Amino acid sequence: MSLLTLARAFGALGLSFTLGIGAASAAEIRIGQVAPYSGPLAPTGKHVGAGIQLYFDKVNASGGVNGNTLRLVTRDDAYKSDETIKQVGELIANEAPLALCGLVGTGNVTKLLNSGVIDKAGIPVVGARTGAAHLRRPAPALLFHARASYGSEVRAMVQQMHSMGINDVAVFYQDDAFGKDGLEGAKTALKEAGMKLVATGAYTKNSTDVSAAVNTIAKAMPMGVIMVSNTAASAAFVAAFRPANPATQLIALSVTDGPQVAERIGNKMARGLGVTQVVPDPVGGASPLAQEVRKAWAEHPQEGIDLNHTVLEGYLMAKVLVEGIRRAGPEPTRARLASALNAMQGFDVGGLRIGYTPEDHDGAHYTEITVLDRNGRPIK
Template sequence: MNRLYIKTIFFAAALFMLFSPAAIYAEEVDNDTKPILLGMSAAFTGPSKGLGIELYRGSQAYFDQVNAKGGIRGHKIIIKYYDDGYDPLPAIRNTIKLIEKDNVLCLFNYVGTPTVTRILPVVKHFNADKPVYLFFPFTGAQPQREFPYEEYVFNLRASYRQETWGLVHNLFMIGRNRIAVLYQADAYGRSGWDGVRKALTEKDLNIVAEATYKRGAGFESSMKRQVEILAETKPDAIISIGAYEASAAFIRDARDAGLDVPICNLSFVGSDNMLHLLKNLEKTSNKKYTDNLINSQTVPSYEDTSLPAVRDYRKVMTESPPAPPEGFGKDYDPLKFSFISFEGYLTAKVMTKILDKMMLRQNYGSLYAATLSIRDLDIGLNTPVSFGRGKHQGLDEIYYTTVSSGKFVPVRNWARWSK
């Protein structure tokens, strides 16, 4: 093969890359100043509204900073949001609307297992025609981490299996082996229940009792029957897999019934929203409802100011805290700080880096290629974030918190709960 022929082939390949759709898209991305739309469907109303509102506020806090500096190469980042009330059917309708009508770049910050699991087939369906990805859903469930959907979803947070394994292991190490489970009767609850079951099976143990409640239960709901079912077996710890209003109601009724064993909650519960309800109850009842609570988290405590990300988050949430999404939250008092808004802040930080990398010509405007290029990204947690082929989860750390002086703080020593 002579040198002239090789040069001809190289020149033709260069022309193809220059005028290929991907390269043209990259050129448009550089020159066009249209905003970058991220599509979010979440609970902004109903008993779980604090989850969607706080996640939105945290992400918006970071994007506000980026946009104030001109956005990403001139492109402002906009969250196009719709309320689904933590209900799968509205979530499906919202997803179709975001993709077909709003033409969002990607889906972002969805909230909840029952909603996310139902929109996964929709995402897979649209991928037959064009790439559609879901970034950083607020759920640790398995379906988006397994075939056939894992290739369309990128997770930042650790899984419920990792959370439940850690809770079971730490309880086991302090002699608390009789573990009962309360769970929401849906895909979220079953995902957490399965994680507890698997973790106990590894230690040749079983769940000693289980009770369920219906999704959408509020703080005013009675959990007395659930408490009775679990108390009958004399558990020495309970793992609750629920949302904040229902979980707070269960804690209230358990303590009123004299069931004072440690009650553990997963990160999805919305620790700060739950604590707010229980603290208000303590003021009016003169009873203690916040003792012996242990919550797993997928982000560090926002009280740990040794971390750069925490300092940045606290600064912006103090100086210019975002309001709830327009049209929602009129009867909701935003929290100054929360684990959920901190997670939203972090998802926005990683998303911004991905979008910036997407603008680089070597990624040809490909969101997928840009995401896979994230390696050892420092987001201020002393734990780097990486993605890659077959690795669609950025973080694996689990943190444990308990209530002290009216707020959730890191657990320093599990021995205080030794049996």
């Protein structure tokens, strides 16, 4: 078989065949990430990608997975759904990745799956920054989650507010599939807890114009606000709402990066903001996963990035993906990877367990609520 024929064969597997002068040949497994690297959610895409790269660096430094090295190939979709579809299609055609990892956005992932691009390529998507119910039931064949659902996060928020004696609650949400999923989850959880939904206020995706939502919610004088919003919009809402409503408890979904909110509006304004988390604290946490990521960070720091929950989420996604690749054998294909993931049960990622069946791709259920301290850092 010629080198050209062999290289083409490896490309069909999502591998690249590389030759080094005076060195043995080695296979490189390419993994694709399409996420916002520009626009209002650029920090999110970059931090998820940094977490993935961190784990790849750790694995590659130890000899790779089944002797193969890992390479992350990224593309920017600017948090625009049509661009997600375009960039994924081009990445699959030009780079032949074995899998995708670290996608961002409910609407983006929903439109991507509906486009047929994923099914046509038969390419697994391991880890997406979305917790929407419609992306879990029924389980999409090739989407494997590594975070808790928005429903789980919202229930944790409602339970926390209920324990604080809060009864009248408003919901601030993004006016798209992501926000509406969270809104419906909040309605259900509030009803079950016997609490009142007194107002809702929405904003447009990729916008930080939250003035209408602030006015509507402020008029209802809620005791608490559930925020189903991204980082930029969350920061804008807190900055506009809080000065006149300092006693109202605000809790945002995990897609809001608390320290980024503090950077945008200042530590004093952000202090006391609650944020749900779907991974343990990577900086001060005592879990085995947190200790592992800190050690990896010390050995393979990612330039221009601070270690945070979003980075750890990317790291967790990559760890699940690599375990699937390991179980798929020395010559993994997309189909073998999907089969390996569907058979993964109780995989311990460091104090958390991840597992899938063909009918259930939820993967993880971990949630906790943190509060920003006076330094803009999340604490329990």
